[in-house]
Amino acid sequence: MKVSVITFPGTNCDHDTIEVFSQFGDDATLVWHQDRDLKNPDLVVFAGGSAYGDYLRGGALAKYSPVVEEVIKYAGKGGMVLGLCNGFQILTECGLLPGTLMINTGLDFICEHRHIRVEHPNSPWTYGIAAGTVLDIPIAHKEGNFHIDAAGLQELEDNERVLFRYSDESGNVNTDANPNGSLNNIAGICSANKRVLGMMPHPERAAFPGLKSQDGTQLFKALQSYFAASG
Amino acid sequence: MIKASVFVKLKPSVLDPQGKAITSKLTELGYDSVMDVRVGKVIEIQFDESDKASVSEQVEKICATMLANPNIEDYSYNIEIVE
Numbered sequence: 001m002k003v004s005v006i007t008f009p010g011t012n013c014d015h016d017t018i019e020v021f022s023q024f025g026d027d028a029t030l031v032w033h034q035d036r037d038l039k040n041p042d043l044v045v046f047a048g049g050s051a052y053g054d055y056l057r058g059g060a061l062a063k064y065s066p067v068v069e070e071v072i073k074y075a076g077k078g079g080m081v082l083g084l085c086n087g088f089q090i091l092t093e094c095g096l097l098p099g100t101l102m103i104n105t106g107l108d109f110i111c112e113h114r115h116i117r118v119e120h121p122n123s124p125w126t127y128g129i130a131a132g133t134v135l136d137i138p139i140a141h142k143e144g145n146f147h148i149d150a151a152g153l154q155e156l157e158d159n160e161r162v163l164f165r166y167s168d169e170s171g172n173v174n175t176d177a178n179p180n181g182s183l184n185n186i187a188g189i190c191s192a193n194k195r196v197l198g199m200m201p202h203p204e205r206a207a208f209p210g211l212k213s214q215d216g217t218q219l220f221k222a223l224q225s226y227f228a229a230s231g
Numbered sequence: 232m233i234k235a236s237v238f239v240k241l242k243p244s245v246l247d248p249q250g251k252a253i254t255s256k257l258t259e260l261g262y263d264s265v266m267d268v269r270v271g272k273v274i275e276i277q278f279d280e281s282d283k284a285s286v287s288e289q290v291e292k293i294c295a296t297m298l299a300n301p302n303i304e305d306y307s308y309n310i311e312i313v314e
Binding site for chain 2: 057061102105
């Protein structure tokens with residue numbers, strides 16, 4: 001699997017992301033935001049960090065980088081795109097995913113382990129993971145409060161586009177398990193064709209031996225299985 | 232020269248956690264008649280031209296595509312000639 005990880009000025013999880021994919025033997029490479037050559041990837045990743053310092057709004061200035069125009073074209077042809085944390089913000093700002101990541105209701109930057117529940121196994125991102133599986137994945141953001149209008153929310157729910165929700169350790173989705181005020185405890189959503197995923201939690205920070213959690217590994221394994229199955 | 236002052240604020244339907252925090256602090260401080268606070272942004276843009284119509288057209292586009300997020304924010308602006 002060929003993975004292209006985009007580096008904007010201010011991106012800081014790009015090398016971690018490369019390392020994770022490399023663990024699985026993937027050919028993962030960095031692509032600078034001013035470039036237009038995506039290097040023929042099977043998957044493009046907008047990694048975490050603070051592209052353009054999050055000035056104005058997270059992702060608001062990054063969307064004007066030349067590479068984003070190419071990623072939009074790539075996604076338009078059915079290409080797979082993953083946005084992690086700040087990458088999710090960039091995906092909403094550039095229109096590849098609906099909604100907005102607003103400031104957390106508690107106004108704090110939150111950096112801690114959280115549980116998320118896998119909602120639907122029928123996507124490349126959750127391939128082979130049973131619905132209801134609870135994963136321990138860290139979050140690290142100040143703007144992760146997912147907001148969308150009522151019709152948009154209904155559309156996401158009706159079409160099984162909410163792939164991850166914040167839950168407690170047992171998988172209960174409630175206000176106590178919601179770290180940032182996200183509507184319906186939403187932690188990650190995908191595009192209508194399921195091939196673009198944005199999520200606020202950082203699975204790449206829970207996919208190395210010796211870390212507190214290795215649950216992020218399940219998501220990267222799911223992708224590997226999906227690609228193996230789809231040839 | 233022309234200065235455009237752009238005001239970006241959250242739509243009325245969108246909860247403003249910063250505004251809520253300020254409201255609650257003001258109430259605590261004894262400002263009993265404060266009912267609500269909404270936090271927005273002011274962005275000033277200087278233009279090296281004097282055609283208000285041209286600047287207005289540009290500011291409208293800048294607001295709609297960059298300065299405001301149409302999902303959650305409304306915008307307005309003033310345009311004035313400055314020396």
